[in-house]
Amino acid sequence: xxxxxxxxxxxxxxxxxxxxxxVLSVVLFHLWPTRLSGGYVGVDVFFVISGFLIxxxxxRDAELGRFSVTRFWAKRIVRLLPASLLVLALTGVAVWFLAxxxxxxxxxxxxxxxxxxxxxxxxxxxxxxxMAAENVASPVQHYWSLSTEEQFYIVWPLLIAGAILLxxxxxxxxxxxxxxxxxxVVVASFVASVVWTAGDQAYxxxxxxxxxxxxxxGALLVFAPALTRFRTALTWVxxxxxxxxxxxxxxxxxxxxxxxxxxxxxxxxxIWAQAQDRFTVGIAKLRPVQxxxxxxxxxxxxxxxLIVLLPFVTGADLRTLDKIAxxxxxxxxxxxxxxxxxxxxxERGRLFRPRVSFVTAAAASVLIVVxxxxxxxxxxxxxxxxxxxxxxALSTDAECFGAAAQAPGASCEDSxxxxxxxxxxxxxxxxxxxxxxGPDKCPITIRGSGTPQPCLVGDRDGxxxxxxxxxxxAVQYASTFTRMAEANGWALDIIFKPGCxxxxxxxxxxxxxxQGCVTWQDNVEKHLAEQDYDLVATSQMNxxxxxxxxxxxxxxxxxxxxxxxxxxxxxxxTPLVVLADNPKPMETVxxxxxxxxxxxxxxxxxxxxxxxxxxxxxxxxxxxxxxxxDFAYVDLTDFYCGDQECLPVxxxxxxxxxxxxxxxxxxxxxxxxxxxxxxxxxxxxx
Numbered sequence: 001x002x003x004x005x006x007x008x009x010x011x012x013x014x015x016x017x018x019x020x021x022x023v024l025s026v027v028l029f030h031l032w033p034t035r036l037s038g039g040y041v042g043v044d045v046f047f048v049i050s051g052f053l054i055x056x057x058x059x060r061d062a063e064l065g066r067f068s069v070t071r072f073w074a075k076r077i078v079r080l081l082p083a084s085l086l087v088l089a090l091t092g093v094a095v096w097f098l099a100x101x102x103x104x105x106x107x108x109x110x111x112x113x114x115x116x117x118x119x120x121x122x123x124x125x126x127x128x129x130x131m132a133a134e135n136v137a138s139p140v141q142h143y144w145s146l147s148t149e150e151q152f153y154i155v156w157p158l159l160i161a162g163a164i165l166l167x168x169x170x171x172x173x174x175x176x177x178x179x180x181x182x183x184x185v186v187v188a189s190f191v192a193s194v195v196w197t198a199g200d201q202a203y204x205x206x207x208x209x210x211x212x213x214x215x216x217x218g219a220l221l222v223f224a225p226a227l228t229r230f231r232t233a234l235t236w237v238x239x240x241x242x243x244x245x246x247x248x249x250x251x252x253x254x255x256x257x258x259x260x261x262x263x264x265x266x267x268x269x270x271i272w273a274q275a276q277d278r279f280t281v282g283i284a285k286l287r288p289v290q291x292x293x294x295x296x297x298x299x300x301x302x303x304x305x306l307i308v309l310l311p312f313v314t315g316a317d318l319r320t321l322d323k324i325a326x327x328x329x330x331x332x333x334x335x336x337x338x339x340x341x342x343x344x345x346x347e348r349g350r351l352f353r354p355r356v357s358f359v360t361a362a363a364a365s366v367l368i369v370v371x372x373x374x375x376x377x378x379x380x381x382x383x384x385x386x387x388x389x390x391x392x393a394l395s396t397d398a399e400c401f402g403a404a405a406q407a408p409g410a411s412c413e414d415s416x417x418x419x420x421x422x423x424x425x426x427x428x429x430x431x432x433x434x435x436x437x438g439p440d441k442c443p444i445t446i447r448g449s450g451t452p453q454p455c456l457v458g459d460r461d462g463x464x465x466x467x468x469x470x471x472x473x474a475v476q477y478a479s480t481f482t483r484m485a486e487a488n489g490w491a492l493d494i495i496f497k498p499g500c501x502x503x504x505x506x507x508x509x510x511x512x513x514x515q516g517c518v519t520w521q522d523n524v525e526k527h528l529a530e531q532d533y534d535l536v537a538t539s540q541m542n543x544x545x546x547x548x549x550x551x552x553x554x555x556x557x558x559x560x561x562x563x564x565x566x567x568x569x570x571x572x573x574t575p576l577v578v579l580a581d582n583p584k585p586m587e588t589v590x591x592x593x594x595x596x597x598x599x600x601x602x603x604x605x606x607x608x609x610x611x612x613x614x615x616x617x618x619x620x621x622x623x624x625x626x627x628x629x630d631f632a633y634v635d636l637t638d639f640y641c642g643d644q645e646c647l648p649v650x651x652x653x654x655x656x657x658x659x660x661x662x663x664x665x666x667x668x669x670x671x672x673x674x675x676x677x678x679x680x681x682x683x684x685x686x
Contacts, residue, residue, distance in 0.1 A: 016293030038249025051218025241266025402669025405651025417652030450519025505561020543614030
């Protein structure tokens with residue numbers, strides 16, 4: 001982020017004040033999100049400022065005949081990378097010593113991505129990756145905005161250079177060509193932002209094409225005529241627009257899209273107006289305002305790692321005093337970074353030489369990437385060892401391992417399993433069903449697609465053909481049905497789409513996923529009818545929102561959606577088995593187990609009334625099929641819960657891999673009990 005209006009050659013107090021508004025909005029939002037619900041727009045304020053200053057710098061150099069793309073890049077490297085890489089390196093060290101193993105793979109991967117400024121694309125990919133849905137915020141998540149900015153810095157000078165060359169070739173004004181190019185970029189990016197946000201907001205939030213217009217809006221100001229009237233009024237109107245966004249926008253606001261125009265236009269008005277009245281200038285020039293603006297970049301870098309990592313030091317969620325301390329320490333670290341890192345590097349003019357800058361930056365970046373990858377590799381090896389231990393446990397003759405230890409009416413105790421948790425909680429997140437990650441990995445239907453992708457497991461010419469269909473809460477039983485298929489010689493097709501219930505009713509989703517789910521469900525039903533399966537099994541996530549229309553009760557809508565679909569399946573003569581959804585553990589069950597250990601697993605149990613205290617449309621719909629001989633409802637709740645509590649470790653097996661899914665290991669141990677419950681449906685089908 002440049003710090004001067006280099007076209008005019010002096011520090012602009014109003015821009016420094018804007019930086020103060022932007023960084024305080026972001027930091028206070030991160031510390032008190034419910035108090036400053038729209039503070040995230042501070043990032044958009046930064047984008048507009050950067051677009052203006054960088055374009056002003058490039059045009060000044062071009063007018064003087066000394067514009068160089070490589071020299072421009074070199075200056076950006078010297079101004080931005082030293083502080084950025086310092087924070088990344090120290091954050092990596094802190095993660096190694098403070099963070100639990102289960103976070104290492106994700107966090108070190110993001111540190112590496114942030115080092116090479118592609119963090120925004122990693123987060124965009126994770127935002128639409130169901131397997132990454134349980135990812136927690138990493139201490140470098142905020143580098144997404146810096147990545148977007150660096151990508152702008154790479155592309156925009158190339159466009160300026162292209163305009164200069166084209167202008168000379170056709171003997172026309174390169175400034176006009178640059179302005180036209182910029183205008184086209186702004187229009188195209190804004191349209192993309194609106195359309196993409198409406199269709200897939202989680203993805204649109206991070207990607208560069210939906211944000212480029214914000215930089216472009218600032219850049220267009222360089223071509224705008226200077227204002228001579230209404231400067232003060234426009235300045236305060238602009239500030240008002242920013243504050244409206246900061247105070248009224250929420251997490252649910254479809255952003256960026258057209259809503260981003262409010263803070264962007266507000267910022268552009270302040271920069272364009274450049275108020276000269278004594279009152280406004282006096283406020284902008286207050287020493288605290290200028291100081292925070294001067295160190296805003298470093299404050300932004302430091303504050304988020306402190307927010308994420310401090311709870312691992314204190315062992316508790318952030319309290320008010322912790323938040324105040326983070327704010328103070330962030331400012332102190334930012335001042336030190338500015339004085340001892342940024343300024344010395346900038347003042348060493350020789351480092352602006354492109355070759356020196358590129359080599360130095362590349363060497364430092366490679367070092368951090370290598371260290372981050374080493375941390376991720378260490379985590380992967382330890383997790384793989386734990387998953388191997390889980391496979392070994394399943395292959396032994398331990399009769400009480402997993403669900404057998406909790407089987408209703410049975411008495412199963414094994415002293416060797418006491419005080420153990422397989423896999424260890426740190427590896428539980430990776431203990432996913434085979435269709436996701438195993439040797440028989442299945443293709444995952446992407447969010448907007450409605451094309452089913454059946455995945456065959458077991459004997460292709462088996463005595464029976466079984467289909468397991470549904471969302472992630474159906475496919476989590478893949479190992480349950482795989483063990484049954486292998487033991488009985490079945491041909492098993494697994495057909496799943498994360499986030500999509502197998503129902504005529506659809507969950508609350510974004511437009512892209514919802515339409516994909518509707519089409520997918522229709523196509524799956526056609527596939528089932530054409531293939532003439534001997535048994536169809538399904539399950540779905542409960543405790544979610546259902547978008548009923550026309551005054552219909554949402555819960556009844558969810559029940560009716562299941563009843564209508566199930567009736568069509570059983571009416572065709574195909575037996576249907578429905579597995580009840582698993583009880584929900586506490587939100588932080590893995591963190592709790594990691595801290596308590598297997599010996600303290602009881603401290604991480606959830607009251608049964610709480611774990612099962614959500615609306616279950618499957619249970620209600622199943623009542624309609626009580627007399628249907630081709631239907632079975634399998635309620636496994638008693639395998640998870642005693643009379644009072646639902647347990648996170650049962651028979652030495654870790655039950656949950658996140659806040660709502662069970663581990664592949666525990667699901668495998670359910671196979672003999674599910675087989676017993678569905679046997680009546682299979683009689684006569686062999």
